Amino acid sequence: MITAHLFQAPRQAGEDAIQRLTRWWHARRRRAGEVWLVGAGPSDPGLLTVNAVRALKRAQVVLHDSLIAPEVLALAPRRARRIHVGKRCGNHRTRQAVIHRLMRRYAAAGYRVVRLKGGDPFVFGRGGEEVQAMASAGIACQVIPGITAATGCAAYAGIPLTHRDYAHSVQFVTARFGRAGDEPDWSALARPGHTLVFYMGGRRLGLLARRLLRSGRGADCPVAIIRDGTGPNQSVRLTTLAGLLAEPPEQTNAGAILTIVGEVVALHPRWQTAPGIPANATAA
Numbered sequence: 001m002i003t004a005h006l007f008q009a010p011r012q013a014g015e016d017a018i019q020r021l022t023r024w025w026h027a028r029r030r031r032a033g034e035v036w037l038v039g040a041g042p043s044d045p046g047l048l049t050v051n052a053v054r055a056l057k058r059a060q061v062v063l064h065d066s067l068i069a070p071e072v073l074a075l076a077p078r079r080a081r082r083i084h085v086g087k088r089c090g091n092h093r094t095r096q097a098v099i100h101r102l103m104r105r106y107a108a109a110g111y112r113v114v115r116l117k118g119g120d121p122f123v124f125g126r127g128g129e130e131v132q133a134m135a136s137a138g139i140a141c142q143v144i145p146g147i148t149a150a151t152g153c154a155a156y157a158g159i160p161l162t163h164r165d166y167a168h169s170v171q172f173v174t175a176r177f178g179r180a181g182d183e184p185d186w187s188a189l190a191r192p193g194h195t196l197v198f199y200m201g202g203r204r205l206g207l208l209a210r211r212l213l214r215s216g217r218g219a220d221c222p223v224a225i226i227r228d229g230t231g232p233n234q235s236v237r238l239t240t241l242a243g244l245l246a247e248p249p250e251q252t253n254a255g256a257i258l259t260i261v262g263e264v265v266a267l268h269p270r271w272q273t274a275p276g277i278p279a280n281a282t283a284a
């Protein structure tokens, strides 16, 4: 008898634990999880919004892009699961469908999920697709906007995107157009007094310069190429459209590149003395 009890007690305890775990799991599944799509801003952790900090502090799972500052990731509780779903070495990117699946799976299991994205989720961030994917799965999803690279980098570089005397409009443009039919309307982009901010243009800046020149934008139109904007290694190269065509930036994977084209660039404090700027180039 005594021997039988000795063997039964641990078995009973094990079964109890399994039942408790099963009950906990079902209760968690019944409690709907939530997803926040959070914009982390371009690089400087100081650009995070108060709402983004709040969401991060409550997160149980953080699915994050590459290039998110460690200080930002550290805002999530220590026990929160952090999963990198951004671009990895060698340019391999986690497939969008896999990201959707992870978001769905954790939310369906009752977790508070933060999908942390660089800049603003709705500016060239595929945030729209992620919201759609959650909606079609019946999962609640809130969006917390972030400072997009254009406004963050321009501010840290000292370039106003609009100015009463130089630019009355600004346009954010992706340089990732695929086939010829996807190309933007270059003659609309090339009008003077209009600031252009090119995202994802690193490898295509020569092509962009050629298209704008061909569509009538002046060869001396000022250009700023901002690498790693708002971060500790931010660099700004000042040139003109002609200079960009003659000498596009080195094609490297190092750092994110944002390109501002327009008269407002001449308001940069170094414009007059920047190397390679011809004396007659548009000046502020």
Ligand SMILES: C[S@@+](CC[C@H](N)C(=O)[O-])C[C@H]1O[C@@H](n2cnc3c(N)ncnc32)[C@H](O)[C@@H]1O
Residues within 6 Å of the ligand: 042, 043, 117, 118, 119, 120, 121, 122, 123, 124, 125, 147, 148, 149, 150, 153, 198, 199, 200, 201, 226, 227, 228, 229, 230, 231, 256, 257, 258, 259
């Ligand atoms: C996939 S898009 C994401 C944009 C993001 N959702 C936003 O609102 O800024 C990535 C591009 O944003 C720009 N970018 C993002 N962060 C940047 C930074 N710190 N400095 C310069 N460009 C940046 C680059 O053009 C980069 O190729």
